[in-house]
Every structure is written in C-alpha cells, then in structure tokens.
Amino acid sequence: MKSLPLHACTPSISSAIINRSYSMLHFTALVALFYYRLSSILLSKPKPSLPYLLVFASEMLLSIIWLFDQAFTWRPVSRTTFPERLPEDEELPGIDVFICTADHKKEPPLEVMNTVLSAMALDYPSDKLSVYLSDDGGSSVTLLGMREAWLFARSWLPFCRRFGLKTRCPGVYFSSLEDNSDGPLHSLEYEEEKEKIKGKYELFKERVNKAGENIGSEEATSSKDHSPVIEVMDDEPKDDAGIKQAKMPLLVYVSREKRPSHSHHFKAGALNVLLRVSGITTNSPYILVLDCDMYCNDPTSARQAMCFHLDPKISPSLAFIQFPQKFRNINKNDIYDGQLRKVFVIRWQGMDGIQGPMLSGTGFYMKREALYGNLSQKDVLHLKQSFGHSNEFIMSVHKIYQYGAIKNTESSGKLQQEAQFLASCTYEKNTLWGEQMGFLYHSVVEDYFTGFILHCKGKTSVFCNPSKPAFLGSSTTNLNDLLVQGTRWNFGLFEVTLSKFCPFIYGLSRMPLLQTMCYGYLALQPLYFLPLWCLATLPQLCLLNGIPIYPQVSSSWFMVFSFIFLASLLKHLEEVLSTGASIQTLLNEQRIWMMKSVTAYTYGSLDAILKCFGMREASFLPTNKVADDEQVALYQMGKLNFQSSTMILTPIITLIILNMVSFIGGVARMFIARSWDDTFGQVFLSLYILMVNYPVIEGMLLRKDKGRVPTPVTLLSLIITIFLLSLGHMTLNW
Secondary structure (H helix, E strand, O other): OOOOEEEEEEOOHHHHHHHHHHHHHHHHHHHHHHHHHHHHHHHHHOOOHHHHHHHHHHHHHHHHHHHHHHHHHHOOOEEEEOHOOOOOHHHHOOOOEEEEEEOOOOOOOHHHOOOOOOOOOOOOOOHHHEEEEEEEEHHHHHHHHHHHHHHHHHHHHHHHOOOOOOOOOOOHHOOOOOOOOOOOOOOHHHHHHHHHHHHHHHHHHHHHHHHHHHHHHOOOOOOOOOEEEEEEOOOEOOOOOOOOOOOEEEEEEEEEOOOOOOOOHHHHHHHHHHHHHHHOOOOOOEEEEEEOEEEOOOHHHHHHHHHHHHOOHHHHHHHHHHHHEEEEEOOOOOOOOOOOHHHHHHHHHHOOOOOOOOOOOOOEEHHHHHOOOOOEEEEHHHHHHHOOHHHHHHHHHHHOOOOOOOHHHHHHHHHHHHHHHOOOOOOOOOOEOOOOOOOOOOOHHHHHHHHHHHHHOOEEEEEEOOOOOOOOEOOOOOOHHHHOOOOOHHHHHHHHHHOOOOHHHHHHHOOOOHHHHHHHHHHHHHHHHHHHHOOHHHHHHHHHHOOOOOOOOOOOOOHHHHHHHHHHHHHHHHHHHHHOOOHHHHHHHHHHHHHHOOOHHHHHHHHHHHHHHOOOOOOOOOOOOOOOOHHHHHOOOOOOOOOOHHHHHHHOOOOHHHHHHHHHHHHHHHHHHOOOHHHHHHHHHHHHHHHHHHHHHHHHHOOOOOOOOHHHHHHHHHHHHHHHHHHHHHOOOO
C-alpha cells in the first residue's frame, strides 16, 4: 500500500506570472535607457561631463544588481507539512539542538536559559532529543544558569506535556495574557499546577539573575583565554518522594578552549566544537541550530522538519530545512526593517522553487552527514587527516544513523576527557575542519558560505514557513546596532565575492543558473554603496551648477526614466501589500536600504577590500540583546534612535543636508531661470530622498529628546556639505 506524502509543494503560479511580466517590461525599459545614454555619449557635442558618465555607470550597476534579484521571484513555491503522517515516536531519528552564546553581558543568561528550556520542551521524544549550549565567553554565570535550568526543567517539561502547552518558553508563557494550553484550560487542576510552576519559575529566575549580579563584577575568566569546560546533565530526575519521573532530554554545557594565540573562528568554530562533542555523546543524525535569543515558539517544528528529512524522494540530496527568522520585539511600524520581510517572505520562498534557500544562521534543521562530506571512499587514516585524531569521534562518523550508539553513561570520565580534547583550541590543527568539514571558516558569515558550498556540491534545501512562527527571537531596535550588524554581514558577503569562491566563478558550473544568480545578488549587494553615493550627490551638485543629467520633461525619453522609477515602486508596493504589510513598510524599507547603502554597505565593502590586502583582520561582536527603557520607549513610539557613533551618522546626515540644499536651490532655479523642463528630474530625485528620509530631518531639526541627532554630528555634516558644494562648484565649472 502506498504511504501518504509527508508534505506538499505548491507553485505560486499567479505570483510567478506577475513577477515575470514585470521583469520583462522593466528589462525592456532598461534597454531603452542604455540606448539613450549611449547615444548621448557617442553622438552628442560637446561630449557629456564626467558626472554624466558616473551617473550612467551607477545606473548600469543598479540594473545588473536588479537583474540578479529577479532570480528570486522566478519560481516561488509554498509548502505544507503533514506531521500526523510521521512514523511512531520509536522510529523517529534523534535531534541534537545547538545553541550559541558568546557574552553574558550582551546576551542575558535568563533569556538564554529560556531558549534552552523551550528547546528541551519540543514536542519530540525525550530520548531522541539532546540540547547543547556553547558558551564562548566561558562564563560561570551561564554555567550556573544551565544547572538551574536543568533543575527547573524537571517540573516544566512534565507540565508542558501534561497540559499540551502551545508556548513552551516559560518566560513568554508566564508573561502572556493568553491561555496557551490545548488541554482543560480552566480546570482547577490546571490552575493549581500553573501557580505551582509559576512559583518555581520565579525562584529559578531569581537565582539566575542573582548569579549574574554576584559574579558579573568578579568574573575572573577571560572570554578569550580559558580552558575547555564540558558538563553533561543527565541524572535520573526524581520527584520529592524519590519516585523516578519521565525521561528528560540530555542537556550539555560546552565552553571550548580559547587562547589569544589561536584563531577561534567565531560562531563557526563554536558550532564545529559542538559537532564533535555531540558526535561522541549522542551523535544524532539531525541538528537544530539556534541563536541564544531565538526560542522555540512552536513545539512541533521538529516534526515539521522531519516531514522533509524523512521523505525518501528528496532526503538523499536534502541538506537542511530553513525556517524564517521572526522576532517578538518588532512593533507594527518596524522602523528598522527588523523582520527582513523581503528576505524571508519573498527571496527565500523564491529560492525554494530552484535549489532551496540559503542557510540563515539560526532556525535550521541540518543533516549531520551533509557537514561531513563524502566518506564512502575514506579509510581510517584519511578520516583522521580530515577529522582529527580522536578515535571516539572517528567511530561516531561511521555511526551517524545509529542514535546514541556511543552514548555511554558508564564511562563518563573517559567521555569527559575525550570531549575536552575535542574542544581544545589545537584539535583542528592540520585537519580539514572549517575548510571542507563542518561549518566553514572562509567568511564571518559562516551560514551564507557553508550553505553556498553545500549547494555547489549538489545538495538541496527547503524553506518551511508555517503560519505559526517556529522560532521567535530579538531583533535590533536601535540604528547603531542595525548598521554595525549590517557592516559585519556585508563585510562577510564581499569577502566571499573577492575570493576564489565568488559565486560568478565558483558557483556557475556547480549550481543551476537561477541559483547562481541568487547567490550573485548577495555577492553584489555590498556594491549598492557605489550607485547610492553617486546618485545622492552628483545629480544634486550638477543641479546647483545648472548641468542637466536627465532628459527634458518634454522629451519622450523622460517617460522611460519615469516608467522605470514608477514600475519599481509599484512592484515594491505589490510585494508589501501581498504580504499583509502597509505603505508605511515600503517607506521604512526604502529608508533603511538607503541608510545601509551609505554606511553598512560602504564600510563592509571597504573592510573586505582592506582584508584582501592583509590590512585588516576579521572581527565579531555579538549584537547587544539588552535594551534600556528609553531605547524601547523611542522604538515603541516609532522614532529613530540616533544615539550612534559619529562614523555611522555623519554620512547619512551629510547627504540629507546636501539634498535639502539641492532641492531648495533647484526649486529656486526652476522659478527664476524657468528651467523646470531641464532640471525637474534632479529636483524630484532630491525631493524623493527627503520625503523617504523625513524622520532623519525630524531628528536633526525638530526633535528635542535624547534620541535626536547630536548637534556636533549635524555641525560636522554641515561642514562636509559645504566642502562638497565648494568642490562641486570648482570642478563642474572648471
């Protein structure tokens, strides 16, 4: 008898038709634009000025990036899972959950422990589930928090299972106003048990916070210089009467050895240590990777992922299931584009119709075997050259599909010693870890690069976007963190672009063309800074000096430029409205894109170029998850927080002031010299930039709160603007 499918894949035909029609029309208009520009360059006398040529080069680069972006929209699909059709619990494979934290001051231990507890409480057989926490800071606060979480889990997990809780992150559950149970919600038994567990949670919370207060100022262990610490929490849980309770998932604390003289490879290095330690402990064939603030919001996510991994039709080539990143602290306005709507709703859904979405750092179920490569023709000697000299780990490589095959509670001392060896900072020396095995080290965006190499090897991935978010995390809610984080991401992306692994060279012969174009888009994304800087300065300076850049309004060629602008805007609006967002979202996304282009993309690209010449080293700073009350208040009011570094703010404010001067001067020129036919395009460009960035103008001129643009930054930007105006006047009138 033929078994029922575990999942269904449905092509979004209407979206594909709209997307392809738009792409063809827009492409036709771009061809017309290039014809106009080239004709002007080759045939006009006198020859066009240097600003004209630079604007044309910017339009060409924007068009190339746009062309690669269209690959995401060519074949979007949606997927549905049927977890009820999975095999019995006894037949399900094991899952190891990897959670990474790096700094207990920026990533509060209580929040981390809530993520740990939500992972332990997944709706999955306890004896098939193990949770590993990597503490790269080597903090005793985090270790104490883990011990307290283990004790609280003895009460929390049975409560979740008994009453079928939908929300299994205790911090969220006890702060929620809604009932989150599938069971008898208002039964006396449930209410009594809830109050009892709530009391235990308050005690747990108090102990974790107290540990942080007591040890935080006395922490002797350096986050960059400490020995490995491995602690396995797997004792038999008993109730107050000494009676054995239900089986608990294994919980393991891992703090790898770190020394200043050894490279630790950031998050990728931490994940590879977890791969090895878990390999000799539980060795589950599947791995769930989570950031420390990304708690499990839907306990059924593991079963949803298994609907794909256990499908014999796609499983042989399937490497990972990627769930979208969604955030619980995003307000309605989402002024910082924290939800990354275009990435997780439009682009990843589009890639799912090709070879699968990119690896996205957190919220993915990875097949362990995919990270080990092809082992079929390797003997023990070759395995040791690849994976290192741990006999226990080499054994585990051959037993990926035998969950718990080497889990041995009787030899815990030997296991502890071997785990510390695997977590030492010298273990990877002269091996292929980070080069061909595990999570790869070539870039600080280890997720993007590892996923890229897996796709180049012919592996596939799946995007699973259920109606209830599988995971919820904390997004940045201030401008400084957003742009610093964006700088790091774009540094990593451009780092890959400048290497031998550039998608246009390395990927073209190894992946489908559309998949290569998708990776190519992200490879070129940092270069947005070139056309954005150009189009935010040159047309404006030319306008003030009476030099037209765009065709006259009365010319038929002006319609080509108008069509390209309006078509792009309307397509963006269609995407926004089709995903349930508002017009305000469109403005927010365009504003943040402009801000990132002139800051994060600029600094990230320059850093990558400097690293290419050996003038800069890669660095990684965890995003701050601690938000003060004032910052939260500004965010909830929908006001941008300009409490940022001068280096971040100055480019933004300088360009706004320049466009204000350009707009006022352009309007004056239109009325005085009656040159509106020649200069309307440039005046409108300045007006559009100012309209989209009105909150920046407000923060600079109208606001009085602490989140306003600092006066010294405004004055510095004004000085730079005057310099640019003087330079433009001298150059353009020379």
